[in-house]
Amino acid sequence: MNGPLLSKEPGSLRLGHAAASQLRWVLADVHPLIETIRVGRDLSPLAAIGLGQMLAAAAMLTRLTAKRPLRMLLEASGTGPLGRVRAEADTLGHLRGMVEQRLASEGSTNKGIPQLGTGILRVVRQSDKQSYESKVELVGGGVARNVANFLDTSEQIRSAVLLGVQARRRGVVAGGGLIVQALPDADPTILATLEAKLDELPGASQLLEEGGPQGLLEAALGELEPEELHVAPLILSCDCDRERFGSHIRSLAETEPDLLADKETRVQCSFCGAEYAFAATELTATVN
Numbered sequence: 114m115n116g117p118l119l120s121k122e123p124g125s126l127r128l129g130h131a132a133a134s135q136l137r138w139v140l141a142d143v144h145p146l147i148e149t150i151r152v153g154r155d156l157s158p159l160a161a162i163g164l165g166q167m168l169a170a171a172a173m174l175t176r177l178t179a180k181r182p183l184r185m186l187l188e189a190s191g192t193g194p195l196g197r198v199r200a201e202a203d204t205l206g207h208l209r210g211m212v213e214q215r216l217a218s219e220g221s222t223n224k225g226i227p228q229l230g231t232g233i234l235r236v237v238r239q240s241d242k243q244s245y246e247s248k249v250e251l252v253g254g255g256v257a258r259n260v261a262n263f264l265d266t267s268e269q270i271r272s273a274v275l276l277g278v279q280a281r282r283r284g285v286v287a288g289g290g291l292i293v294q295a296l297p298d299a300d301p302t303i304l305a306t307l308e309a310k311l312d313e314l315p316g317a318s319q320l321l322e323e324g325g326p327q328g329l330l331e332a333a334l335g336e337l338e339p340e341e342l343h344v345a346p347l348i349l350s351c352d353c354d355r356e357r358f359g360s361h362i363r364s365l366a367e368t369e370p371d372l373l374a375d376k377e378t379r380v381q382c383s384f385c386g387a388e389y390a391f392a393a394t395e396l397t398a399t400v401n
């Protein structure tokens with residue numbers, strides 16, 4: 114049986130202010146996490162780039178959306194090369210993610226970044242009592258453009274979103290992102306000025322590869338004197354369990370009894386790759 118994916122090192126999530134508290138920022142480093150998933154789930158470079166961007170975005174969104182969630186689910190279902198891509202994060206820094214076309218090697222890209230195509234971005238924020246779901250249409254472009262559009266249209270917070278994952282032949286060498294938002298009393302032009310400056314920068318993946326998350330932060334906000342307020346680890350964690358897979362198969366078998374024809378049924382978690390095997394006798398025992 115495959116065990117759960119465990120990355121040797123954690124990633125990090127850092128939060129702070131800049132420009133004398135006119136801006137707030139969140140900076141995510143998911144490099145060790147996406148490299149662990151790439152190796153464990155045998156992702157193509159393109160799939161690793163798309164999933165790494167989604168993981169970084171989900172981790173950052175747990176800190177940025179209005180209705181403070183305990184858990185955040187970000188799922189893009191589009192016509193792009195990756196199909197459905199999903200990332201889940203919670204406020205304890207746990208992350209997991211899956212990509213439908215994990216071997217994708219061709220299809221719509223822009224400078225090596227997979228495009229999401231047309232479809233839907235679904236964002237679910239779960240608190241202990243409630244769950245809020247937003248759906249926005251994909252607007253073309255990659256993950257960063259669609260996350261910025263979600264924050265703008267659904268949360269009414271204009272945001273600068275930078276995401277980057279660098280995949281080299283030897284593996285993923287950098288991955289993460291930065292989201293910057295203007296706080297309510299900010300100079301109304303400050304974010305637009307910043308966005309114009311960010312457009313001139315090399316890509317986030319290049320900045321992360323050259324200087325790590327600190328290099329990305331300094332390139333983007335160095336002149337605005339960023340001040341760090343909080344830092345927390347990000348770790349891979351999957352809460353799949355055998356019992357839930359078992360009851361799922363049992364309920365499927367009620368309409369598709371052929372599922373139980375084999376001596377053994379194996380299922381694999383599409384997030385962490387853990388495999389669960391069920392003997393037919395075990396599955397039929399509770400089916401009436």
Ligand SMILES: [Zn+2]
Binds near residue numbers: 352353385386
């Ligand atoms: Zn799992």
